[in-house]
Structure formats: structure tokens, C-alpha cells
Amino acid sequence: MPRVVVDVMLKPEILDPQGQAVANALPRLGVTDVSSVRIGRRIEIEFSGQPDLDRAREIADKLLANPVIEDYSVRLADAEESPA
């Protein structure tokens, strides 16, 4: 059964200190051409029946994301992302 993937990201205007810390560590790896890193969260949902994107959107809006500070997107997992 295909999964529903929910991606949650801090809104662009919200400071992401975690992303900044990662960006600041990159020069230690010898990486000097990265100007910004932002960190979000990917959530995979499996329904017991057919995947329900509307239901997933409701779950994302009420629980998985805080719309005050985060944006989210909901989609079906690509074929290669789904378990065999």
C-alpha cells in the first residue's frame, strides 16, 4: 500500500538555529559553497486501507505541523519510495 509523505518545514521567516549550526559546521568538512541549510521533518503515514490525502492533510494541519511556524506539504510516496 503506498504511503503518504508529509514534509514539514519551518516557515522561511522563522529562524532555524539547527540549520544554521549545520551550515556553520560545513567548512570543517571542507565545504565552503553552501550559503544556507534549513532542517525540516519528513513523516510517512500508512493507512490501513487506501491512502487518503485529505485525511493526511487534516492530520498534518492539526498535529504534524504547527501552522503558526511551519509549512507542510502532503503527497503520495513515489513508487521507488514505497516498501516492496
Added chain:
Amino acid sequence: MTARIGVVTFPGSLDDRDAARAVRIAGAEAVSLWHDDPSLHGVDAVVLPGGFSYGDYLRCGAIARFAPVMETIAAGARDGLPVLGICNGFQILCEAHLLPGALTRNAHLHFRNRDQWLRIESVGTAWTNTYQPGQEILIPVKNGEGRYVADQRTLDELEATGRIVARYVHGNPNGSQRDIAGITNEAGNVVGLMPHPEHAVEALTGPSLDGLGFFTSILKHLVGAPV
């Protein structure tokens, strides 16, 4: 009759016992409330204590918001039930949309644990009416995700309507916008505060007795409130 103040325990609450102790020191009866029990057992006010409810999984307060007891508290808060959310409790109140904005990761990423000066800016709430306007108090702060954020319009509205209850002074411990340490709802019955007044109610264990005012304020408020 002694006022009865409920203190909620969620899985992962840490400061429920200190909050109950502060309630008793202020002269009220502390009533333990359980996250999984929707009944408020007739309490006159509720404290949501600090800690890491449900392990802070997903986001701080995000899962606690859906606890059975929170549905009753949210409905009561809209009808005027006084609610004080401290630290994790403040995060829960924001997640439950009983207060605007959100608490996010400290700007410097460090968990900040120290005694902190605040300025009480709104003494019109159920939880701050025994303070003087502009009074500076010293109470502990301890959080990793205490940076208050909201959009500019919300921040302007909070300022214009006197709903910023307390601001950090002599240093902002987490990068909170406009140095906000605590806010209230429009009616003044719901207050969220990041630092911990319940840890500053006895000379033996706190940096001051400055936190007691939150708990004496609710008693004063309840005495004056219509039954």
C-alpha cells in the same frame, strides 16, 4: 472556603510537585489532575506545569494538547477558567491555540538554566494582580525551546493591548521576540510564562520569593470573582 487549584500531571511532567507546593504555600488547596482524566474535579483554576510532556515528541506540547484533560481545560478557559501554563505548560497553551504564537528552539541552541530577571508588564491578569506594574522579579528559567515567536501583527497587537505579561530584563536567555517571557489572552484568565515562579517561593530552594505572587494573585482573583 479554600480555593482549589488543579495541577495537571502529564507523562513527562517534572514540575507538578513544585507547582502544587507553591499553591499550598500561597494558602490554597492543590488538587492533582491526571492527563487521561477529563474531569477537573471542581477546581477553581488550573496550573499546567513544566517538564517534557509526552517526551516533547513532535513538538513541545503538541501531543499534550490532545490529552483528555486538555479538552476540558480548553473549554473551561474559553469560559473564563483561570489557567497558568509554565514552561511546557506555556508551550501546550500555544499548541492548543489558547494563546497566540509559538515557542521555538533557543536561538543559541543551548538549554538555558539560570536565575533570570523579569519585568512584570501586565498586572491586570488573574495571575499577576498582586505585582506592581513594572516590578522586576528574579525567578529561575530553564528551557531549550523557550524562544517566543509570532508574526509582527500579533506582536504589535499583544503590545497594544497590554497582553505581554512579563519581559526578560538584564539579558534575553533564548532570543525571544521583543524579550517576551509571558503573555495572556484577551480576557486575562489564561497566562503562559516561560520561566518558573513555582521554583521561587521559599528561601531554602529558590533565588527569591518573587514567584509566589503568581499564586497569591490567583487567590486574590478568585476571592473577587463572582461565584
